[in-house]
Amino acid sequence: IKDLEGLEKAKEELRDRYGLYPQEVRNLLEIIYLKTFLKSLGIISLIVKGEVVVLRYPPDVNIKAKLDRLPLLYQRRLIKEGKKLVGISKIDLSGVNSPEILKFLKEFIIDLSK
Template identity: 30%
Template sequence: SGHIEGVGFDLYIRMVGEAVADFKGDGEEELPPMKVELPIDAHLPTDYVEHERLRLEAYRKLASAETEEALKEVLEELTDRYGPYPDEVAVLADVARLRIRARQSGISDIVTQGNFIRFGPAELAEWQVVRLKRLYPKALIKPALRSILVPKPVSPGKGFDKRELTGSELLEWCRTL
């Protein structure tokens, strides 16, 4: 049951998906790999979905949701089967929403890199570069690497009141960027 913590959610889902596809002999075209590596606590608690097989199935369904409607159906199924979901599952749903939005925008990597969050592959039009630089003057655009590095967001406030965004706040910030 500690496998997900060892390899990370995205890699774990990919490994499970590949194993299932190999077993079934599926030759259907799969979506390009999606990597979201942010400092958030998003998981299905064992006291919410007790059996590992059912948790894996739920993770797979959440990861494979390609639209908001599909995600809504998965969340409704979880609620029907296991009752109202805890905060960790709500954050996991926010991760799924971010994945959907990123995939629609052609982004496949959203990764914490030092004091930045890297988005890639990304190719911006001139107006998008101007807007990004206006909103985030310290953002770095790396055309050769097709990536954008944006400083980690902080909450509004002064001095000690400022803090890095985490959890759902961070996911929402990424989704609106």
């Protein structure tokens, strides 16, 4: 799956072959969606380590301006190391329930794309 269109085709094929799929498959499809969408924003990877999400991106991707425009809800969760956010950004997920992490990340990424 290389783009969002490919993801939609894969979802359609899964539904055609297997009908409704379990929550675990839906979660996997959400993760694929998030990673594909992030790639379109220039973000190389999203990794969840415990209660922290780590976003990695090339230094030439100007993500700081986008992070500054995020709603306060997300800005409070940014972990700032030093004065610059170059190459890596970390988001604190403490207090976000496990079932809600995917929803939180999806909303965060959609807001980041604006």
